[in-house]
Amino acid sequence: MIDFWLAAGLLLLVALSFLLIPVVRGRRAQSEEDRTALNVALYQERLAELQTQQQEGVLSAAQMDSGRAEAARELLADTEGGEAERVSKLGKPLPVLAAVLVPVLALALYLHFGAVDKVELTREFAQPPGSLAQMTNRLERAVKAQPDSAESIYFLARTYMAQDRPADAAAMFERAVALAGRQPELLGQWAQALYFAGNKAWTPQIQALADEALKLDAKEVTSLGLMGINAFEGQHYQAAMDYWKRLLAVLPANDPSRSALEGGIARASDKLVQSGGTPVEAPLATAQQARLRVRVSLSAALSGNVQPSDTVFIFARAVSGPPAPLAVKRVTVADLPVDVELTDADAMMPQLKLSNFPEVQLVARVSRAGQPTSGEWIGRSQPLPSNVTARQALTIDSPDQ
Known part of the structure; x- marks a missing residue:
């Protein structure tokens, strides 16, 4: 930010020069006018002395004329090369007052309407974060600077989940839904955040969000996983297997969560057999890669x-x-x-x-x-x-x- 403020300072100095140069010129003009006035006063004083001497009989008429001519020559010599009379601006406070107010008002207006926070944030995003906490801080500031950015809010919600802050994540997912609409992926992740924020207690709100997400997109992965967990905890093992198999069908072949998901399906199958049920096998569909x-x-x-x-x-x-x-x-x-x-x-x-x-x-x-x-x-x-x-x-x- 130093280079930004240096550039702003230089531009401000240029602006102030237009205000202060006339003031300096006005002072020079005033000095010239003061010297001329002094010379005129001395000339008038010399004429008064000559008239007094003539009245006292010390000077004749010829000497009086000669003295007056000499005083006039001295006045012309003293004022030779002087500039034409100008009206002095000295004493009028407007330019000086403007010179003081311009930088103050400029700074106040920029801090109110400007984007110094966004400039600084953009500079920080150009550098990779040193830690997850630093990334969280940047995203929080980005959301504060751009409260209508659904992307920033969504990424902040994901970061909160990575930091095991599901309650904060749920609040951000709710804001993202309000801005971006009721998209199935957002609804599923909102439901997941609420599930973990409530200490894994299933609520009607979570059920409604997951149902809505799967109604909009039957392949919504977060909701499929969450519904499978809820079914398993409720000892509905066949339903848990069905949800997880649907999830397994849409995951990439190299997804690291596939092994854990397959293990969950196997455990649900064992639980179903132990309870006297018979697992219904269904072939796993292969998702077509785009x-x-x-x-x-x-x-x-x-x-x-x-x-x-x-x-x-x-x-x-x-x-x-x-x-x-x-x-x-x-x-x-x-x-x-x-x-x-x-x-x-x-x-x-x-x-x-x-x-x-x-x-x-x-x-x-x-x-x-x-x-x-x-x-x-x-x-x-x-x-x-x-x-x-x-x-x-x-x-x-x-x-x-």
């Missing part, structure tokens, strides 16, 4: 407005879903134009995959600060099916609002 190919280029009109080292984020997000990106690739302006492929393997979170959403939008954002949620320039595609096979063209050509 694969989007896109060529990203930069508009020629923007070539002079970006730097080769500026970061470019290329991602897909759900048209009807959470604000978080589903798959992300990162390149630089120097790499453009570039061909990239977005797949389920590029998912930021296992439960948010391209194949789980029927319709997506492609986005490419130039961010000088390296911040994926905001930047300087952006390009967006029209909504398209997540299983489209044709290569898409995406041009970065608009200011990022």
Whole structure:
């Protein structure tokens, strides 16, 4: 921030110079006028002395004329080269008062309407966080600076969950739902946060949120896992197995949670047999992986407005879903134009995959600060099916609002 305030200070000095230079000039003009007035007073005093001497008979008329002429020559010599008479500004307080008020008012207005907090936050996001606590602090400040940003609120909620702060996470998920709409993924994660915040006590609110999420999307992974847990705790082992098998079918083959999920299904099967029941086996469905190919280029009109080292984020997000990106690739302006492929393997979170959403939008954002949620320039595609096979063209050509 030091370079920012130095630049602001220099601009302020330039502004003050326009106010203070006339004051300095006014003082010079006043000095010149004071010297001229003194010379005139001395001339008048000399004439008075000559008239007194003539009246006393000391000077003749000829000597009087000669003395008057000599005094006039001295006056002309003293005032020779002087500037024309000007009206002095000295003594008028307006310029000095303005010079004092300009920086005070400028600072007050900037602190009220400016974005010094966002400037500082953008600088911090350009550097990787040193710890989870530091990341949480940055996200909290980002939410405070942009309270209507569903993306920032969503990421803060996820961070709270990672810090075992489910009550705070539930409050953030609720805000995200209010901003982004009742998307199934948000509803499922809100329900999960409420479940852990309530010490794993199942409530009608949690049931309603999970039911709504699965009604909107039968493959919503958080709700499937949560409903399976509730069914297992309620000794409804067949229902728990069904929910978890549905979840297993949509997880990537290399997802680390698959082994724990398979172990849970096996335990539920054993419990069902011990209680005298017979497990109903159902084949696990194989989820079809989405694969989007896109060529990203930069508009020629923007070539002079970006730097080769500026970061470019290329991602897909759900048209009807959470604000978080589903798959992300990162390149630089120097790499453009570039061909990239977005797949389920590029998912930021296992439960948010391209194949789980029927319709997506492609986005490419130039961010000088390296911040994926905001930047300087952006390009967006029209909504398209997540299983489209044709290569898409995406041009970065608009200011990022």
